[in-house]
Amino acid sequence: MKFVHIADMHFDIPFTSLNTREGLGEKRRLEQRNVFKKVINYIKDNSIEYFFIAGDLYEHEYVKKSTIEFIINCFHEIPNTKVFITPGNHDPYIKGSYYETYNFGDNVCIFNKSQIEKYEDKNVNIYGLAFTEFYMEESPLLDVYPENNTKVNILISHCDLNGGKDADGFSYNPILESKLNALEFDYIAIGHIHKSNIETAKKAYYPGSPISLGFDELGKHGMIVGEINKDSFDIEFVPLDSREFKVVEIDVTNFASREDLVENLLDINLERKNLYKFVLTGYRNFEIDVRQLLKAVNIENVLKIKDCTKISYDVEELAKQNNLKGIFVREAIKAYNSGQCTEEELQKAIEIGLDVMK
Ligand SMILES: [Mn+2]
Known part of the structure; x- marks a missing residue:
């Protein structure tokens, strides 16, 4: 049969x-x-x-x-x-x-x-x-x-x-x-x-x-x-399926700016028929907003960008500093320790704050 x-x-x-x-x-x-x-x-x-x-x-x-x-x-x-x-x-x-x-x-x-x-x-x-x-x-x-x-x-x-x-x-x-x-x-x-x-x-x-x-x-x-x-x-x-879903990992550690990252993402070799998700890994040197990034990387078959990067600042070292950055990081850690924000929010806050103080 x-x-x-x-x-x-x-x-x-x-x-x-x-x-x-x-x-x-x-x-x-x-x-x-x-x-x-x-x-x-x-x-x-x-x-x-x-x-x-x-x-x-x-x-x-x-x-x-x-x-x-x-x-x-x-x-x-x-x-x-x-x-x-x-x-x-x-x-x-x-x-x-x-x-x-x-x-x-x-x-x-x-x-x-x-x-x-x-x-x-x-x-x-x-x-x-x-x-x-x-x-x-x-x-x-x-x-x-x-x-x-x-x-x-x-x-x-x-x-x-x-x-x-x-x-x-x-x-x-x-x-x-x-x-x-x-x-x-x-x-x-x-x-x-x-x-x-x-x-x-x-x-x-x-x-x-x-x-x-x-x-x-x-x-x-x-x-x-x-x-x-x-x-x-x-x-x-x-x-039977003529398309495949694919995940591409990109290590962002060596990129200095968002522009660098976008340029590299646009250079990735993709097959037209497949659907892609980019997963960002490594240590980031700048703020990453995946929604903005998805807009900037305006490729029809790239559907998602996921940010799995870690902050590249040495938070402990920064907290010891006797300057505005040090005060800021200590305050942020205090807020985290008292339960006012998640670890992810803490990282994001430090990142944005330090970016402004650059
Ligand atoms: Mn079922």
Whole structure:
């Protein structure tokens, strides 16, 4: 049997991190559609029998009806492919959800219970379950045993491999990888983590998000395609996203002025199609205002500049001085010690003050 496996499309996510450049969020949402069309075309061109979507296909909170209709039209284009969807924590199968209210087509099976259900096909049995809330405390994946070993057995689920609770105390179908590996499935199609684990996985595979959603999702993004039979196993990662998010570090220690820095930033060799974040490191000799800097470095695909530099003044040494600078630094430290400002604010205050006294 031949299949395509994707997860974490997150249709209509707001892309707030791209807002620093006007119109880019919308552009990226169109690119989500393009990437999905690429998947559909791959399925057509290669006569793929099964299409697995392991959750977070869309953003329940933000997705537009027109996007749902776009997705359904895509499914209509592949009538000979059986599509299986296991809703995740961003697109749970809940009352009033588009999964419940729209007809996705005869070739689409949407799992709608938080317990494992089985779909029997000629040579393949497909097991799956849905998030029916925005979280899932206990994993139902522990005791699933495929009943028929002459068929190819597939399990699909949105789950958090080796996961625990998030900062707000929620969990998302957490399951130990070793437990999943012990289940007698031929392939376990999972979603939730946006980076593919195809290099290290033994049985439970994350394809990652088909399109990168931001600077915490570096590297290539795409889908897993495969052909599995009872006696053969062949899978491959196919990149889909035409852009990559990239982080470039710049050490500012040797730059004497803001102008120096801007000049150097403008000289960095960038690929037009990629999206960049600059991270400034080292010791700064002048005040850095990242917003101003982003304006000065007016390059369309540089979206963010992050300042991780440290002040180059020797504050302790300055505080000992018997002059205006010394008095100023001692006062600033006093304010910090009495809790009137954060360490970062202290550094900034000293920097600005000393800049004026130069
Ligand atoms: Mn998820």
